[in-house]
Amino acid sequence: MNIKNTAENTDRSIKLPVPGQRILRSVLAALLCVAIYFLRGRSGALFYSIIAALQCIQPYTANMLKVGKNRIIGTLIGAFWGAVVLFGALWITGGQVDYDTTLIYYIILALFIGIVLYSTVVLKVTTSSYFSCVVFMSITLNHIGDANPYMFVFNRTMDTIIGVGVAILANSVHFSRTRDTETLFVSGVDHVLFREDRNLSPITRIRLNRFIQEGMQFSVSTKQTPATVRELTEGIGLRLPIIAMDGAVLYDMNSKTYIRTVTMTRGLACDVTRFLLEENEPYFVSKVEENLLVIYCRGFKPGGPEPDKGSPEEAMYALYMKKKDSPYRNYVSTTEDIVDGVLYFLIIDRRERVEQLCETLHRQPWANMVRTVYDSFDCRDGELMLRIYYCGATRRLMLEELRQYTGAPQTVLFGIDKAECDVVISDAGGGHMVRELRKRFEPVSLKGWRRIIHF
Numbered sequence: 001m002n003i004k005n006t007a008e009n010t011d012r013s014i015k016l017p018v019p020g021q022r023i024l025r026s027v028l029a030a031l032l033c034v035a036i037y038f039l040r041g042r043s044g045a046l047f048y049s050i051i052a053a054l055q056c057i058q059p060y061t062a063n064m065l066k067v068g069k070n071r072i073i074g075t076l077i078g079a080f081w082g083a084v085v086l087f088g089a090l091w092i093t094g095g096q097v098d099y100d101t102t103l104i105y106y107i108i109l110a111l112f113i114g115i116v117l118y119s120t121v122v123l124k125v126t127t128s129s130y131f132s133c134v135v136f137m138s139i140t141l142n143h144i145g146d147a148n149p150y151m152f153v154f155n156r157t158m159d160t161i162i163g164v165g166v167a168i169l170a171n172s173v174h175f176s177r178t179r180d181t182e183t184l185f186v187s188g189v190d191h192v193l194f195r196e197d198r199n200l201s202p203i204t205r206i207r208l209n210r211f212i213q214e215g216m217q218f219s220v221s222t223k224q225t226p227a228t229v230r231e232l233t234e235g236i237g238l239r240l241p242i243i244a245m246d247g248a249v250l251y252d253m254n255s256k257t258y259i260r261t262v263t264m265t266r267g268l269a270c271d272v273t274r275f276l277l278e279e280n281e282p283y284f285v286s287k288v289e290e291n292l293l294v295i296y297c298r299g300f301k302p303g304g305p306e307p308d309k310g311s312p313e314e315a316m317y318a319l320y321m322k323k324k325d326s327p328y329r330n331y332v333s334t335t336e337d338i339v340d341g342v343l344y345f346l347i348i349d350r351r352e353r354v355e356q357l358c359e360t361l362h363r364q365p366w367a368n369m370v371r372t373v374y375d376s377f378d379c380r381d382g383e384l385m386l387r388i389y390y391c392g393a394t395r396r397l398m399l400e401e402l403r404q405y406t407g408a409p410q411t412v413l414f415g416i417d418k419a420e421c422d423v424v425i426s427d428a429g430g431g432h433m434v435r436e437l438r439k440r441f442e443p444v445s446l447k448g449w450r451r452i453i454h455f
Contacts, residue, residue, distance in 0.1 A: 056163070184217045185218045186219050186413050243398045246387065258291060
């Protein structure tokens with residue numbers, strides 16, 4: 001009993017994440033701002049430098065430069081109109097009246113906000129409008145009564161430029177690393193790249209995009225269709241073809257073309273079709289026609305009335321309703337045998353029925369010519385999915401096709417099966433995969449000293 005409680009307490013322990021590079025770079029940027037502030041004899045406002053630096057620390061260099069540019073442009077526009085208002089107010093009053101406490105002054109400021117915003121429209125820098133208004137208001141509301149308000153305008157501008165410059169420097173400092181842009185890195189999808197909730201962790205998305213931008217040859221290998229991969233990897237700039245349908249296809253995500261397909265022979269497809277019809281089991285048949293994935297439905301009619309609850313047709317109907325809106329899938333109802341160019345057959349039913357069906361299939365004389373794969377993804381409770389492929393359609397063989405296609409001298413495969421992959425990933429949720437990937441793509445090495453500072 002005590003042992004059980006101890007185990008439960010261990011399982012419930014909180015695992016604190018390791019601070020990421022954005023946190024470390026933000027701290028570095030703040031320290032640099034402090035150093036520059038003291039080197040300037042504490043002139044200016046440290047607050048504005050640090051705020052500008054923190055806003056510009058971004059996961060991607062392109063975003064950092066964009067935010068920094070917007071911040072500087074916004075500061076210059078706001079500072080210009082702030083100086084105009086200060087000069088006008090002090091010139092009219094001869095510097096004798098404290099206008100920041102009068103109603104007329106506040107009305108003038110409200111009107112000038114429109115001028116500030118209109119300036120960003122005329123100059124086609126509307127993304128800087130927020131920064132422009134913040135700077136304008138900080139100058140005109142807080143410093144009209146200063147002995148030398150124009151010095152604040154100057155310092156406000158300098159503080160922002162210093163903060164942006166510090167952010168660029170902090171984001172550009174890296175460990176001494178080399179990069180392996182020749183090896184082909186391939187990752188599994190389920191429980192490798194994705195967490196249990198079928199979402200990418202933020203660190204995985206950020207690092208994958210950076211690796212790809214910096215020349216990594218990266219792809220994925222999965223049992224899912226290209227349509228599912230496209231939906232799951234939205235936001236990742238995959239450049240190389242992917243291995244999909246458990247090795248049955250090699251698909252280019254950018255050109256949306258099937259580079260290579262491994263299909264069943266006509267005779268084998270006839271045998272599988274005959275077997276499923278004799279077992280009274282409805283099924284889907286997937287094939288590629290004119291570079292489109294076409295899924296034929298045999299045993300139920302898509303778009304028709306919902307089948308009886310608990311029937312095999314009802315399980316197919318539920319799967320169809322979940323996938324039918326995808327622009328990358330084309331469902332067609334048929335009463336004919338589809339036996340040419342078949343990639344795989346798919347059955348979804350109660351778990352015990354699918355397992356029994358698979359056992360019967362493996363007793364058929366042609367069973368050594370097919371490969372069966374179970375899957376619970378997209379299944380409801382108590383259901384199981386079975387895919388039937390040609391035995392020559394495997395991810396390992398298609399990986400060699402991809403290696404030859406890219407010209408890579410070697411491959412590194414990330415997965416969960418020790419027998420099939422080079423690197424075993426045990427925790428997709430913790431960003432384990434990208435950490436292992438980084439060790440191999442850009443290991444720390446003195447040979448990479450030239451890249452200690454780069455943008």
